[in-house]
Amino acid sequence: MKSSVSTRQLMLAATVTLSLMLSGCVIAIHDGERESYSATQEAQSLAFSVSDLIIGSSINEVVDQLGGAVDSEGFERNGKTYIVLYYVFNTSRNSATTPLVFVDGKLVGWGHQVLESARAD
Template structure:
């Protein structure tokens, strides 16, 4: 135990100068590993393309299979209906490793069926 403590104390000064080089800024936050190696621009373009091809009334499970994990999700019960909103990143200006809702397009589902997408759909139904 004493030898381990001495080794740790001796090694500490040598470790303090370690630098991790990140070529594109995304790996620093684990972005690439979370999104199958895609860069953030390609991932967001892919999300935009998928959203553009969605049709009203599509089933939740069929839609979710087309995307990676949502960046945000919400579930709201309103009257007899259940609304679910999934937010997918679509319009970041730069990769800072943090996605906010204003960088996402929301998909709005009512009782498991897609009823709209975009902020206007959220405003209309919720």
């Protein structure tokens, strides 16, 4: 019997699931004190990393560099698998998150214009 789930679909589901598992706030307790690592602190640390992104990097390389995304989505179009990871880079802009767009596992760009272009392909 032929499976209705392709390897590409499984990879897409695994990547989206992993990225969602790695996102969120971290709370640590040291010597009875509670310390919270918020999205604002994350944005401040990521502001220094966005300029270091390299087109063609793999999803794993980007997640290793930036940490887990705050959100993600995926879709297929014209035989290509698109994964979009959302990061908080700059909270002063009108959009709180910046999409990083991957095609077949490689970074092709970031920003809402890149995402809209990918959706239109």
